[in-house]
Amino acid sequence: MSAHSPSRRASFVEIVWPIARATLFAGIGYAIGAFGVAVLRGGSWMDQPSIVFGFVIGLVGWLLGGGAFEAWVRPWFGFENTWNEGHGITRFFRYNTDHKVIGIQYMWAAGFAFLAAGLVAMGIRAELLTPQLDFFTNRTWYNTAVSIHGSLMLFSVSVVAIVGGFGNYFVPLMVGADDMVFPQVNGISWWFVLPGIAALLLSPLLGGFETGWTGYAPLATTDEAGQLFYYFGVFSLGVSSMLTGVNVIGTAIYMRAPGLTWNRLPMFVWAMMVTSVLNVMWVPVVGVDMMMGVMDRVVPTAFFGAKGFPLLWQDLFWLFGHPEVYIIMLTAWGLWLEIIPVFSRKTLFAYRWAVIGFIVIALLSGTVWVHHMFTAVSEARLIPFMTNTEVISIPTGFIYLSVIGTLFQGRIRLTTPMLFALFSALNFLIGGGTGIFLADVPSDFQLQDTFFVVAHFHYTILGGMIFAWLAGLYYWFPKFSGRMYNEFWGKVNAWWMLVFFNLTFFTMFISGLEGMNRRIATYLPDLTHLNQFTSINGFLFGIGFFVPLVNFLVSAYVGKRAPANPWGAKTLEWATSSPPPHGNFEEIPVVREDFYRYGDVEEPELGLFPNPIVRSQQTTGDD
Amino acid sequence: MRDLPILAVLWVVLSAIGEWVIQILVNHWPLIASAQGEETKYAFIFLFRVGAVVFIGVVLAIVYSMIRWRVREDDTLDSAHQYRSSWRFVVPWIVVSALLNGFFIIHPGITGLAKIWGMAVAAARNPNTIEVDVNCKQWSWSFDYPKQGIFNQTTLVLPVNTPIKFVLHSQDVIHSFWVPSFGIKKDIIPGETRVLYVTPNKITSTKDNLLTRVQCAELCGSGHSTMRAVVQVESKNDFESWAQQNGSSSMGAGGVAGGAS
Numbered sequence: 034m035s036a037h038s039p040s041r042r043a044s045f046v047e048i049v050w051p052i053a054r055a056t057l058f059a060g061i062g063y064a065i066g067a068f069g070v071a072v073l074r075g076g077s078w079m080d081q082p083s084i085v086f087g088f089v090i091g092l093v094g095w096l097l098g099g100g101a102f103e104a105w106v107r108p109w110f111g112f113e114n115t116w117n118e119g120h121g122i123t124r125f126f127r128y129n130t131d132h133k134v135i136g137i138q139y140m141w142a143a144g145f146a147f148l149a150a151g152l153v154a155m156g157i158r159a160e161l162l163t164p165q166l167d168f169f170t171n172r173t174w175y176n177t178a179v180s181i182h183g184s185l186m187l188f189s190v191s192v193v194a195i196v197g198g199f200g201n202y203f204v205p206l207m208v209g210a211d212d213m214v215f216p217q218v219n220g221i222s223w224w225f226v227l228p229g230i231a232a233l234l235l236s237p238l239l240g241g242f243e244t245g246w247t248g249y250a251p252l253a254t255t256d257e258a259g260q261l262f263y264y265f266g267v268f269s270l271g272v273s274s275m276l277t278g279v280n281v282i283g284t285a286i287y288m289r290a291p292g293l294t295w296n297r298l299p300m301f302v303w304a305m306m307v308t309s310v311l312n313v314m315w316v317p318v319v320g321v322d323m324m325m326g327v328m329d330r331v332v333p334t335a336f337f338g339a340k341g342f343p344l345l346w347q348d349l350f351w352l353f354g355h356p357e358v359y360i361i362m363l364t365a366w367g368l369w370l371e372i373i374p375v376f377s378r379k380t381l382f383a384y385r386w387a388v389i390g391f392i393v394i395a396l397l398s399g400t401v402w403v404h405h406m407f408t409a410v411s412e413a414r415l416i417p418f419m420t421n422t423e424v425i426s427i428p429t430g431f432i433y434l435s436v437i438g439t440l441f442q443g444r445i446r447l448t449t450p451m452l453f454a455l456f457s458a459l460n461f462l463i464g465g466g467t468g469i470f471l472a473d474v475p476s477d478f479q480l481q482d483t484f485f486v487v488a489h490f491h492y493t494i495l496g497g498m499i500f501a502w503l504a505g506l507y508y509w510f511p512k513f514s515g516r517m518y519n520e521f522w523g524k525v526n527a528w529w530m531l532v533f534f535n536l537t538f539f540t541m542f543i544s545g546l547e548g549m550n551r552r553i554a555t556y557l558p559d560l561t562h563l564n565q566f567t568s569i570n571g572f573l574f575g576i577g578f579f580v581p582l583v584n585f586l587v588s589a590y591v592g593k594r595a596p597a598n599p600w601g602a603k604t605l606e607w608a609t610s611s612p613p614p615h616g617n618f619e620e621i622p623v624v625r626e627d628f629y630r631y632g633d634v635e636e637p638e639l640g641l642f643p644n645p646i647v648r649s650q651q652t653t654g655d656d
Numbered sequence: 657m658r659d660l661p662i663l664a665v666l667w668v669v670l671s672a673i674g675e676w677v678i679q680i681l682v683n684h685w686p687l688i689a690s691a692q693g694e695e696t697k698y699a700f701i702f703l704f705r706v707g708a709v710v711f712i713g714v715v716l717a718i719v720y721s722m723i724r725w726r727v728r729e730d731d732t733l734d735s736a737h738q739y740r741s742s743w744r745f746v747v748p749w750i751v752v753s754a755l756l757n758g759f760f761i762i763h764p765g766i767t768g769l770a771k772i773w774g775m776a777v778a779a780a781r782n783p784n785t786i787e788v789d790v791n792c793k794q795w796s797w798s799f800d801y802p803k804q805g806i807f808n809q810t811t812l813v814l815p816v817n818t819p820i821k822f823v824l825h826s827q828d829v830i831h832s833f834w835v836p837s838f839g840i841k842k843d844i845i846p847g848e849t850r851v852l853y854v855t856p857n858k859i860t861s862t863k864d865n866l867l868t869r870v871q872c873a874e875l876c877g878s879g880h881s882t883m884r885a886v887v888q889v890e891s892k893n894d895f896e897s898w899a900q901q902n903g904s905s906s907m908g909a910g911g912v913a914g915g916a917s
Contacts, residue, residue, distance in 0.1 A: 171878070172878040172879065172880075172881065173878045176875070176877075176878060176880070243875070243877055243878060244875065245875050249829075249830060249874070249875065251828070251829050251830070251846060252829040252830065252875070252876060252877055255828070255829065256877060338846075338847075339846035339847030340847065343830060343845050343846055343847065343848075344845060377725075377735065378732065378733065378734045378735050379734070379735040379737070379738065380738050380739065380740055381740075382739070382740070382741060382742075383740070383741045383746055384740065384741075385741075386741070386746060406843075408832060408841050408842055408843045408873075409830070409843035409845065412773070415769060416765070416766060416769065419761065419765050419766075420761050420765075423757050423760055423761050423765070424757055424761075426753070426757060427750070427753050427754055427757055430749065430750075430753045431750075433714055434745070434746065434749050434750075436718070437714070437717045437718065437721070438741070438742070438745055438746075440717070440718060440721035440722070440725070441659075441717070441721055441725075442659075442725060442735060442736075442737035443721065443725050443735045443737075444725060444727045444731065444733060444734070444735045445721060445722060445725045445726050445727065446726075446727060446728075446729045446731065446732075447722065447726060447729070448729055455718060455722060458718060459715060459718060459719075462711060462714055462715065463711075466707055466710075466711050469703055469707055469760065470700055470703055470704075473699055473700075473703055473760065473764060473765050473768070474765060474768070474769055475695055475696045475698075475699035475764055475765070475768030475769060475772060476696050476697075476699040476700040476703065476764070476768075478692075478696050478772075478839070478840045478841060479693070479696040479697070479700070479836075479839045479840060479841070480700075481832075481841060481873070482832060482834075482841070482873040482874060483873070520729075546685075546686055547686050547867070548686065548836030548837075548866070548867045548871070550834070550871055550872075550873045551873075551875070552875045552880065552881075553880060553881030554881045555881045555882060556881065557866045557869075558866075559866045601732045631734040631735065631738055632734040632735060632736065632737075632738035633738065634738035634739065634740060635740075
């Protein structure tokens, strides 16, 4: 029984009305807030205080319209929860408390934001085809495009796609639970995502914002009012991340099936859990930063102006912003270590070192943020933060240790998910490796704020995390759709992306060394050829995303029926049907051994350190 | 098991090729025309050379495995070689990565900084150091030479092989003072005064090489991309005569203003 074949066909109205009602309520809320404040203050509804109250009350209206009125507010006052959670495809577009539905809601929202932000990136590359300003009508729109691209990609794709999407869908399945620990909180958390995406996309209505995704004050205090939508958009997306974080931590701690000890916890669950701890710890910091930004513009306070501390914004932003890099990358590492043993038919190598790596990275991640500010801070802060930043590469190395040790002497099947996972590991190696140049203060003095940095973080986030996201989508597509994707087009997708991703972004390292700084609409003519090469390959890379889009959409309806466990994987999500029924398992499973046990390798002994080599006497393989 | 010797040989050969390619790149490196820039360039190239060996080793291990141990996709047998860990691999890995890290922190990290700071200390004590006040706002640069009595220049004229003390001020938002060929930059924070010492060591100009230009490197609004200024690094004699021409007529007034600033 597929998730997409409901007992009766849903009409279009049934699908869209919850979101339509939420939008209507949001509009009414916005009008009440904006006009109310305008009347009380005697100003215009386009004034900044009006916008602030408009957005806040609009957000409340959105939540109520989306289903919170029936499912949350009515029970508070002792009435029955009358919300209908829908059936079939309608579930994905309305308030729903099933973790699998919420996972897919997060995935489509992140996918939508990814395509929108990717389209904006195409515009940026079109502008950079020539040294002059020609694609955008003025420089403000170019800067706004750069800002929207960055903000959407970071706040509504990178931290949402895997944690919100796969995290929601698979953490309960992988720990053998019937749902998340707080289903109602989980249901509402997704409703903070769309307002965040909408605010960022609609910021041009208020003149856009020119600060990039980092929102540096005091520029942010003086530029267009679209900056307010940046502050609120990021805040709203942050609320969603925190709520999901609480849920994932609670589920991983309290909902594990009998026998699922910490020693046996799947790597993906470890990754989600550590990521969620980082989310719950650091997202509030950026939330405070955003609200201080709003106050600087509206009250106005003077936190970040010349009379306050302009660097305070950067300190708070990066105090969140660098852990965020690990919030993003841990998810990818979790996926690598989940996928690679399955397609190598080999026991995960050095499981404990990989877990130690995750945890040490999380501990260090809050101590490195000043490396984003080496050219701005006093000299006293340089050496400690350079040291911390370089040291974090040691635990990161543990993940590669685990990857290489698992691949070595395996029986490697290069299916699409495996290709994407390995390509992600190769791309991230370039991303992480070039990080050494940026962690080193002397060479960073030259590289800071150049295209070298742009290339570096695209290698980590796009080449690392987005490739891993695709690996996960292909790996788990049979599980959540009940059908197989097209393997041929999957492989075309993987190789196409590897080639054009590298052609596009490797050139940016060279542009950076050749003196091209970040976030510029026009450049000097000596950089023309490099930029044209980047742009053309960038367009080809962008077009490549239609391949998985079509593959998934078509395969979801006409693909071959997927068995419960097409890959021969051992984690618990494969122990139930594809797609899993409501409640996941017919009975809660009991775990008797770890999930990475291939051949006849022994169970690990308890204790911190790994066992010596256990060579199998009887071989199950034939090589 | 012949895989390890084969991997070792491949690693050595590919690393040698990698170092050869890096040498070609170094020979065609973008212009660096300051003593501080030589340090930041040295740090980059040093990390590049050492990092390349590690990078090639890891890529080789992954790609070699993909080719050497590949099986057909319908082959689902478990590998005959199963182990959970191996001290012979884990211990060297951790020891080498930790040592390499410690090494990179000290060199070129701390040693590079020590050299750049050493140059700054020497320049601060050097009576021949030329002070240039850099004033920036959205979206333009202007340069004052208080000791020479020259003000509000839109072109940055500098003598070669002389330490320059740039005193950085911003009137509005955060900017960043960067001459790409000087190989170093410093952010300019409104309300604060930052100092950057640079010793240009090659005669060059924006006309000769576009890397020799003042470029704002921190996003500062819609005019950010064109917030540039022309730079001319001249011989000391040429600089003296330029300073005479532009500063001499107002030498008295310039001296007063220079003293007052």
